[in-house]
Amino acid sequence: MKEALQKLGIGSMLALSAALPTRAQQNAPDKHVIVLDQAWSQEDRDWYDHFSQGSAVLAYDLFLNLEAADSQDLFRSGLHDPRYGLILAAASPSNPDGLPIGISKTTVATPIKGWPAGDYAGPTCAACHQGHLRYKGQLIRIEGGVSDTVDFQGLVRGVDGALRATLTDPAKFDRLAARLGAATPEAKDKLRNRVESEAVRVHDYADRTSVTPHSWGPGRMDALTMIVDRTTATLAGIPENWSSGIAPVKPPFLWNAPQGLWTQWSAFAQDPIARNFGETMGVFLPVDLSSKTPAEGLFQSNAALLELQRVEGMLDRLAPPSWPEDVLGRIDRDKAKAGKALFAENCAGCHNMWPYRMTEPNKFGKQFVLVGLTPQTDVGTDKAQFEALRPVAITGELSKFLPPEFRDKPLLPPFVFSTVLGVVVREVAERKLKLTEAAEADLxxxxxxSTARPPEHVYKAAPREGVWATAPFLHNASVPNLYEMLLPAAERTKKFYLGGDFDPVKVGLDTKAQSGSFLIDTTLVGNSNSGHSFQNGPRGDGVVGPLLTDEQRWALVEYLKSIPEMPGRITPFAGPPERRAAQD
Known part of the structure; x- marks a missing residue:
């Protein structure tokens, strides 16, 4: 099975000076937003916040004019509410309708089964991969960071509720019709049919794909299960393939991701276009997986491959954020130096340190940052990600059109089935681009x-530059701050609020504060804060280091605040200059 996957090119799938950071408040949409030096221009930020990745949730005119389920206010006017958690953005030439960060206008140029041609509203990368730290009434923007306020589950259910209320409340529907200029009975009937069709698509996602035994809360989602469910169950029309999303994770930060050998929490992806396209498959990319044959539209999609390539190129030059000392307090450099030595001794075996260890050059002359891969049985963190999917998936009529290695197989592992479907859909879209060999390699x-074999049941341990800005911690956001990451696991806080104010002392979320919008309970399935424990005893089975003194913990926290040591430093693919010089 693994050899077949490698032939398909999906082996790599399995599995954003000592000077202070730049303050660019004049370029931010809100005067209270502090923008750090991450090597992006304002033009970069504006594009990233609203570019289309091809996803289409709801017809654009409906999105602009739909009322909230429980009021006559427009649904879009409340997207900053804690129930949804999106960050508002001012109207501008690049965002004429004043969409919040992470929402884009998408055009479906050619009809895809279930999606008529036209303009749609849909999510894009920045919805989940754009961070804002809240501190003393200010927002510190973290490009490519972790959104700890966006509740994707709540957002989908909010759209679903608004659509259903519009269809069942005559007054709501009439107000929508008036906004859209549908005055005659015929025009109203046509509008109702359109809303009903849109509502089915959204309701399927809200009622099946994002159904879970308990709410994930803001900044967390079981992205892997949602992708697999949507492709193998909803789009394929095989409801028996559904699995419950019991393994919520936080969106990983994006700086150094293109340069890293592996991405995703369980290190199943290397190829950037495969990784980015797979994400769109999970969040409303129009895809036809139910037509009878390719001639009838099977495997057609609204793929935006060149836009996904452009965003990957932007991430190539995204620097990790440096601690803003003029806002969050000065760094004790002596303490940070002691912490660096402790990190090198206790952490660098998994978490690569600058100047990074790199792979050997591949056939393209590219080198990548080595990323630690730690078996779950060793690190001991929550294992629900490896248990969420059902054992097998039914391939149905789609089996006739799979690549030879998988053709006519009635059952496949769900992740394999979903991955193969994604590859077929993406390759159909790639062929339309008619790329040269060089352009394909770039994509x-x-x-x-064909060479990378994905590891199994491991968690990625990436470099820690900029990690200070990405609380809460562990892959499932179950540890509130960096200080608690250095404690014995049994001593960590079991319940704390997500989406609250930033704590610059323990670096993360204040466990005593109630400013957040959602109380996470780490005793629930998928929420465990076990593992990655510093305590006495042999290594393994959740223990990753020795019991630390409090002085050592604070030194390590200070070091993690201090990296990257140079603001705006972008990681090159061929390695840092000093390493390249040594190789030459």
Whole structure:
């Protein structure tokens, strides 16, 4: 099975000076937003916040004019509410309708089964991969960071509720019709039919794909299960393939991701276009997986491959954020130096340190940052991600059109089935681009797709530059701050609020504060804060280091605040200058 996957190029799938950071408040949409030096221009930020990745949730005119389920206010006017958590953005030439960060206008140029041609509203990368730290009434913007306020589950249910209320409340529907200029009975009937069709698509996602035994809360989602469910169950029309999303994770930060050998929490992806396209498959990309044959539209999609390539290129030059000392307090450099030595001794075996250890050059001359891969049984963190999917998936009529290695197989592992479907859909879209060999290699990030064998049941341990800005911690956001990451796991806080104010002392969320919008309970399935424990005893089975003194913990926290040591430093693919010089 693994050999077949490698032939398909999906082996790499399995599995954003000592000077202070730049203050660019004059370029921010809100005067209270502090923008750090991450090597992006304002033009970069504006594009990233609203570019289309091809996803289409709701017809654009409906999105602009739909009322909230419980009021006559427009649904879009409340998207900053804690129930949904999006960050508002001012109207501008690049965002004429004043969409919040992470929402874009998408055009479906050619009809895809279930999606008529037209303009739609849909999510894009920044919805989940754009961070804002709240501190003393100010927002510190973290490009490519972790959104700890966006409740994707709540957002989908909010759209679903608004659509259903519009269809069942005559007064709501009449107000929508008036806004859209549908005055005659015929025009109203046509509008109702359109809203009903849109509502089915959204309701399927809200009522099946994002159904879970308990709410994930803001900044967390079981993205992997949602992708697999949507492709193998909803779009394929095989409801028996559904699995419950019991393994919520926080969106990983994006700086150094293109340069890293592996991405995703369980290290199943290398090829950037495969990774980015797979994400769109999970969040409303129009895809036809139910037509009878390719001639009838099977495997057609609204793929935006060149836009996904452009955003990957932007991430290539995204620097990790440096601690803003003029806002959050001065760094004790002596303490940070002691912490650096402790990190090198206790953490660098998994978490690569600058100047990074790199792979050998591949056939394209590219080198990548080595990323630690730690078996779950060793690190001991929550294992629900490896248990969420059902054992097998039914392939149904789709089996006739799969690549030879998988053709006519009635059952496949769900992740394999979903991955193969994604590859077929993406390759159909790639063929339309008619790329040269060089352009194809660029699209795939100069990765050797046929050689990498994905690890199993491991968690990624990436470099820690900028990690200070990405609380809460662990892959499932179950540890509130960096200080608690250095404690024995049994001593960590079991319940705390997500989406609250930033604590610059323990670096993360204040466990005593109630300013957040959602109380996470780490005793629930998928929420465990076990593992990655510093305590006495042999290594493994959740223990990753020795019991630390409080002085050592604070030194390590200070070091993690201090990296990257140079603001705006972008990681090159061929390694840092000093390492390249040594190789030459």
């Amino acid at each position: 795939h990030g100069y990765r050797e797709r």
